[in-house]
Amino acid sequence: MSAAATAQTAAHGGERAARGDPHRLGHGDERPIGERGPAPKRIITGYGFWIFLLSDFIMFAAFFAAYAVLVGELAGGPHGRELFDLPFVLRETFILLVSSFTCGMATIAVAKRDVLWFQLTIAATGVLGASFLGMELWEFNHLIGENAGPDRSAFLSGFFALVGLHGVHVLAGLLWLLTMMAQVLAKGFREDVERRIMCWALFWHALDIIWVAVFTVVYLFGVIQ
Secondary structure: OOOOHHHHHHHHHHHHHHHHOOOOOOOOOOOHHHHHHOOOOOHHHHHHHHHHHHHHHHHHHHHHHHHHHHHHOOOOOOOHHOOOHHHHHHHHHHHHHHHHHHHHHHHHHHHHOHHHHHHHHHHHHHHHHHHHHHHHHHHHHOOOOOOOOOOOHHHHHHHHHHHHHHHHHHHHHHHHHHHHHHHHHHHHHHHHHHHHHHHHHHHHHHHHHHHHHHHHHHHHHHHHO
């Protein structure tokens, strides 16, 4: 094959790779992996953040395991079916799940480069998340007022530790959310800001998944047992 034909074939291959890989993620690149260069920063950031989330899941798994061990240790105190208000927790759960929907709408707004829609949807996510956290704090205050605080029994210690850990994560997510709102206002949808929004969205959705597990294991099983 002549040099001109080789160059033309390479050019056509490059065009096919560009069409098949508009975001330059490496798909459609026929070169060996070792010759493609470093992965895009977006991929590296996402991969690293998934590792962080997996470590967070492991931590929650340890707290779930501790709760499962302590759930029957009542020390003469009340059981979950005597304490938990399931309709209240269902409303709490619904609020957090809706916040996951508005979080998804915010990420779509990022893809569309719509600053106004992003700010509205992420603000709605923040309001819903703050409402959830407020309900959680009200429940804790109510239980303590009923002499069912974390020092009452091992069961309640495990309950406050597990649910409280999730609440701390929600608070961290809300602070992160405010930071993202400010950064978009100041910098727009720069690449580094987009990466941070992507990581925040993953974190927020992970909190919803964990809460569904908390609701099932702690509240639902606690009421029906």
